[in-house]
Amino acid sequence: MGYIQLMNEQPWQEQGAYVLYWAHAAIRVRYNLALLQALELAREQQKRLCVVYQLVPQYPQANRRHFAFLLPGLAEFGDQLQKLGCDVEIICEQTNEQLLKKCELACAVVSDTSYLRYFREKQAFIAKQVPCQFYAVETNVVVPVQEAADKQAYSAGTFRPKITKQLSTYLQPMRDVKRLAKQHGSIRGMEWLDYQYFCETWGLATKVLPVASIGGEQAAQSQLSRFLHEGLAKYGQIATTFDESASSQLSAYLHFGHISPLDIALQVQNYPASQQTIDIFLEQLIVRRELAINFVYYCEKYDCYPEALPKWAQITLANHEHDHREYLYEYESFAQADTHDPIWNQAQKQLLVTGRMNNYMRMYWGKKVIEWTASYEQAWEYLLRLNDTYELDGRDPNGYVGVAWCFGLHDRAWAEREIFGKVRYMNETGIYKRQRAAKQKN
Numbered sequence: 001m002g003y004i005q006l007m008n009e010q011p012w013q014e015q016g017a018y019v020l021y022w023a024h025a026a027i028r029v030r031y032n033l034a035l036l037q038a039l040e041l042a043r044e045q046q047k048r049l050c051v052v053y054q055l056v057p058q059y060p061q062a063n064r065r066h067f068a069f070l071l072p073g074l075a076e077f078g079d080q081l082q083k084l085g086c087d088v089e090i091i092c093e094q095t096n097e098q099l100l101k102k103c104e105l106a107c108a109v110v111s112d113t114s115y116l117r118y119f120r121e122k123q124a125f126i127a128k129q130v131p132c133q134f135y136a137v138e139t140n141v142v143v144p145v146q147e148a149a150d151k152q153a154y155s156a157g158t159f160r161p162k163i164t165k166q167l168s169t170y171l172q173p174m175r176d177v178k179r180l181a182k183q184h185g186s187i188r189g190m191e192w193l194d195y196q197y198f199c200e201t202w203g204l205a206t207k208v209l210p211v212a213s214i215g216g217e218q219a220a221q222s223q224l225s226r227f228l229h230e231g232l233a234k235y236g237q238i239a240t241t242f243d244e245s246a247s248s249q250l251s252a253y254l255h256f257g258h259i260s261p262l263d264i265a266l267q268v269q270n271y272p273a274s275q276q277t278i279d280i281f282l283e284q285l286i287v288r289r290e291l292a293i294n295f296v297y298y299c300e301k302y303d304c305y306p307e308a309l310p311k312w313a314q315i316t317l318a319n320h321e322h323d324h325r326e327y328l329y330e331y332e333s334f335a336q337a338d339t340h341d342p343i344w345n346q347a348q349k350q351l352l353v354t355g356r357m358n359n360y361m362r363m364y365w366g367k368k369v370i371e372w373t374a375s376y377e378q379a380w381e382y383l384l385r386l387n388d389t390y391e392l393d394g395r396d397p398n399g400y401v402g403v404a405w406c407f408g409l410h411d412r413a414w415a416e417r418e419i420f421g422k423v424r425y426m427n428e429t430g431i432y433k434r435q436r437a438a439k440q441k442n
């Protein structure tokens with residue numbers, strides 16, 4: 001198993017023109033094992049390395065906000081790759097025609113792995129079609145998903161020991177990439193990285209617009225450095241201080257593959273902070289994040305209500321399906337931050353403008369949508385849609401797990417109450433108390 005898997009039984013094609021790296025999930029040069037692997041293979045075999053990125057304009061749930069973050073990151077990546085001597089091509093298509101053509105001319109294809117259904121199916125399909133070796137490389141996790149556990153984990157409690165015992169093996173620095181050639185490589189398809197041109201050519205809706213955050217490897221490293229200097233020491237206090245700088249704000253960079261979790265973990269470990277703070281941060285970055293990956297990897301129906309939930313949650317929610325709801329809203333009221341609750345509206349408004357909401361508020365935000373929607377199915381669908389549409393880090397395993405957590409996933413049963421049954425409830429009193437305490441402190 002390990003990080004690298006051969007996905008077909010085709011041979012190395014000696015007459016091929018290049019080794020192909022099909023980049024998808026790791027848009028960075030630093031700590032990118034798929035790139036490293038592809039470069040080493042090309043060097044060993046004395047072949048050129050071609051890196052292709054397939055832009056899919058109607059990628060599920062992607063909108064202008066996401067593309068505005070993705071495209072500059074791709075431009076920076078392309079530039080770096082060229083300097084390493086690689087030939088780069090950005091292709092833009094809804095089908096796989098051009099991508100398959102690139103694969104057909106390769107000696108071998110290396111791709112990076114992401115874990116949601118759409119990409120996994122595409123990757124398996126391409127691996128079957130190509131006439132040469134096809135490698136899938138996991139480079140966006142610390143511990144490869146099948147090494148961490150061979151089945152769906154029940155909770156963080158059962159998953160934590162499995163993963164922590166492997167950390168000494170996997171928390172190891174990665175080799176640096178070396179240039180393949182002295183001369184710069186070629187680059188094609190750069191016009192697609194022009195945001196206006198891309199959106200206009202494909203007629204992308206203007207409902208959800210870009211936010212101020214800038215994507216890319218350099219921006220991700222700067223954010224990590226800011227967090228290490230200004231945020232790490234107060235990490236974990238966000239729920240009591242509402243100080244946004246007390247969390248890393250790296251989730252969008254992780255989602256788009258602009259930074260590696262292994263890189264973050266090693267930089268955090270080597271930073272002079274208390275071991276307790278480091279451990280609290282690594283719990284989120286490694287245990288919680290990789291628990292989410294474990295979930296979408298092993299649970300086929302990770303996005304379906306109620307199948308994604310544990311049996312106890314399905315049963316208790318079924319028992320409370322017809323409970324009276326005091327407030328009821330449709331999707332647009334939630335989306336426009338138009339509910340009776342000022343705290344909820346404030347969180348949603350922040351999301352509309354910044355593309356972000358902190359973890360503590362996200363839990364409250366999700367729980368309230370369950371409470372104020374006519375059915376659980378509808379609440380489930382609204383939450384996934386809101387999260388994936390407006391969050392910069394949406395469309396991610398963490399999003400599916402975050403929403404499912406609001407319905408009881410990876411949690412335990414609590415005292416029974418209306419609407420939620422035995423699923424954990426959250427009320428605004430806790431938030432008001434915390435906000436008051438934070439104001440008094442400042």
Ligand SMILES: Cc1cc2nc3c(=O)[nH]c(=O)nc-3n(C[C@H](O)[C@H](O)[C@H](O)COP(=O)(O)OP(=O)(O)OC[C@H]3O[C@@H](n4cnc5c(N)ncnc54)[C@H](O)[C@@H]3O)c2cc1C
Nearest residue numbers: 247248249250251284285288289359362366394398399402
């Ligand atoms: C309803 C709901 C929806 C969510 N949707 C998403 C989503 O779409 N994308 C997303 O990345 N996260 C999601 N989360 C998890 C979490 O809220 C975010 O990862 C976190 O707020 C990101 O901010 P940060 O980078 O400052 O996190 P930090 O606290 O600095 O943590 C560092 C990293 O650890 C990981 N992490 C942190 N908290 C969690 C968590 N609870 N579960 C899994 N991994 C975690 C993230 O990758 C994060 O970037 C959701 C949570 C809830 C309750």
